[in-house]
Amino acid sequence: MSVFVIDPGAFTTVQDEGRWGYQAAGMPVAGAMDRYAHAVANLLCGNPRGLAVLEMTLKGGTFRFTEDRHSAIAGADMGASLDGEPIPNWSCFRARAGSIVHFDFAREGCRAYLAIEGGFDLPIVLGSRSTHTRSRLGGLEGRALRSGDRIEWGAAQGPATPRRLFAQFAPRHGDELVVRVLPGPQDDLFVDEAIALFFSAIYEVTNEADRMGYRLEGPALAHRGRADIVSDAIAPGSIQVPAHGRPIVMLSDRQTTGGYAKIGTVIGPDLRLFAQAKAKDRIRFARVGDEEAVAVLRDERARLDLVEAILREES
Amino acid sequence: MYPRLLQAGEQGLVIEFGDAIDPALNQRVVELAASLSNEKLGGILEIVPTYRSLMVYFDPLVAPRDKLGASILQRLSKGASTEPPNAPAMIVEIPVCYGGDFGPDLDYVATRAGLTIDKVVALHCSRPYRIYMLGFMPGFPYLGGLPKEIATPRLDSPRTKVPAGSVGIAGDQTGFYPVESPGGWRIIGRTPLALGAEDFLQAPLYAPGDHIRFTSIDRAEYERLAKARL
Numbered sequence: 001m002s003v004f005v006i007d008p009g010a011f012t013t014v015q016d017e018g019r020w021g022y023q024a025a026g027m028p029v030a031g032a033m034d035r036y037a038h039a040v041a042n043l044l045c046g047n048p049r050g051l052a053v054l055e056m057t058l059k060g061g062t063f064r065f066t067e068d069r070h071s072a073i074a075g076a077d078m079g080a081s082l083d084g085e086p087i088p089n090w091s092c093f094r095a096r097a098g099s100i101v102h103f104d105f106a107r108e109g110c111r112a113y114l115a116i117e118g119g120f121d122l123p124i125v126l127g128s129r130s131t132h133t134r135s136r137l138g139g140l141e142g143r144a145l146r147s148g149d150r151i152e153w154g155a156a157q158g159p160a161t162p163r164r165l166f167a168q169f170a171p172r173h174g175d176e177l178v179v180r181v182l183p184g185p186q187d188d189l190f191v192d193e194a195i196a197l198f199f200s201a202i203y204e205v206t207n208e209a210d211r212m213g214y215r216l217e218g219p220a221l222a223h224r225g226r227a228d229i230v231s232d233a234i235a236p237g238s239i240q241v242p243a244h245g246r247p248i249v250m251l252s253d254r255q256t257t258g259g260y261a262k263i264g265t266v267i268g269p270d271l272r273l274f275a276q277a278k279a280k281d282r283i284r285f286a287r288v289g290d291e292e293a294v295a296v297l298r299d300e301r302a303r304l305d306l307v308e309a310i311l312r313e314e315s
Numbered sequence: 316m317y318p319r320l321l322q323a324g325e326q327g328l329v330i331e332f333g334d335a336i337d338p339a340l341n342q343r344v345v346e347l348a349a350s351l352s353n354e355k356l357g358g359i360l361e362i363v364p365t366y367r368s369l370m371v372y373f374d375p376l377v378a379p380r381d382k383l384g385a386s387i388l389q390r391l392s393k394g395a396s397t398e399p400p401n402a403p404a405m406i407v408e409i410p411v412c413y414g415g416d417f418g419p420d421l422d423y424v425a426t427r428a429g430l431t432i433d434k435v436v437a438l439h440c441s442r443p444y445r446i447y448m449l450g451f452m453p454g455f456p457y458l459g460g461l462p463k464e465i466a467t468p469r470l471d472s473p474r475t476k477v478p479a480g481s482v483g484i485a486g487d488q489t490g491f492y493p494v495e496s497p498g499g500w501r502i503i504g505r506t507p508l509a510l511g512a513e514d515f516l517q518a519p520l521y522a523p524g525d526h527i528r529f530t531s532i533d534r535a536e537y538e539r540l541a542k543a544r545l
């Protein structure tokens with residue numbers, strides 16, 4: 001009734017939709033970095049969208065199933081295999097008791113998701129099973145998985161069957177990204193040239209890129225005055241620019257507040273582009289307005305509704 | 316110009332009351348947060364009070380930004396006249412064992428200030444500090460009003476590990492680390508009341524707008540309180 005961790009991979013944690021509601025007390029939200037892949041992995045194996053899954057980073061793990069069970073993968077392509085046979089990405093498969101599921105280095109993208117029929121059955125801590133490693137809270141003992149861990153699964157909630165997602169719903173992950181950004185909340189603290197530069201230059205992902213945030217390399221952005229502000233809240237996708245002028249994009253494990261001016265905010269549906277970006281990937285920021293950003297959010301939800309409807313029809 | 320509405324992504328609305336660290340500004344943030352918690356507006360997912368602004372996370376497909384912003388501004392203009400002014404502040408006492416291996420930077424703070432260690436401790440315990448906000452990590456209070464004599468800049472190079480409960484100074488701010496973390500504050504003591512993230516979140520000892528007063532305890536009392544918590 002569980003998945004046994006033979007090798008966790010580079011950095012693997014349990015994540016769901018995140019721990020909302022405690023930011024006023026300073027608790028980061030955490031949650032799956034790629035919310036679309038997380039939701040689709042769950043839907044593929046007959047789960048509701050929000051159940052806990054494993055999020056693997058750059059190099060996936062090796063797992064043994066103790067019983068027969070449906071499972072699904074989505075997100076980065078890590079060349080997954082089931083008992084030595086390749087499994088296509090964005091698909092549901094049936095593992096047998098004793099089956100070994102293996103993931104390799106990411107060939108495309110950065111983060112892969114392994115969902116299991118019924119979800120991973122770990123304690124719900126303050127409304128969520130998401131791991132926040134810096135707070136040592138949630139997931140499995142608040143930490144990344146280790147060899148020898150065993151994670152139970154929960155009761156199946158819907159019918160599941162081996163299948164592949166239609167290709168049109170499976171995004172590919174290139175190494176040149178266009179990420180949509182809403183200016184603000186502190187775009188007025190930058191000189192006009194910095195705003196123009198930000199929306200035209202190419203930035204590169206550095207090695208300092210994790211669940212908390214991605215530091216980028218590229219042209220420095222000049223502030224009108226000081227780079228520091230009276231600390232305020234940091235939204236998902238906030239783009240902080242410290243005095244050195246290079247942007248830092250704040251992601252799932254970000255601290256709740258911070259004191260650097262924020263030139264813009266990556267729109268929610270495009271956060272998955274950062275989730276799948278790795279060092280040396282090149283990024284261009286495209287300016288959008290509120291109306292367009294909301295329309296993209298509506299599209300994202302409609303796409304998931306459609307995926308859910310199609311998968312339900314199939315099973 | 317204030318209060319003004321700022322945009323933090325398609326799901327973030329910031330209500331900003333000013334651009335300073337000021338108890339009166341912060342009180343307006345705390346009061347709006349209380350008002351929105353007590354009497355909810357549709358579409359709001361979560362609110363985060365900070366020094367001088369309130370972040371409202373919302374679902375724009377349930378509550379369009381313009382409508383929500385207008386409702387909040389309306390709430391503000393209505394609330395101003397009905398809120399009882401200057402509700403008595405709650406003061407939470409935090410016992411601290413100063414110096415020794417608990418406070419590796421206490422000597423530095425004293426030397427830099429040209430004060431004795433006892434005087435630094437007396438000043439640190441001399442007044443209640445307003446909690447402007449919680450952030451950085453679960454339960455970490457940003458406190459204002461540190462006596463100027465003992466204000467000390469951060470470490471040039473942050474420590475990779477600051478033990479839970481460590482009490483520190485950074486510029487004219489003071490506070491303590493509820494959980495172990497890297498950190499650049501000057502550490503002057505440790506409290507046995509370090510709760511850990513989960514305990515704090517389940518039963519927060521304090522919230523923005525409350526006050527914290529530090530009291531000096533000796534090592535024996537520290538050990539006694541630390542044990543009593545188990």
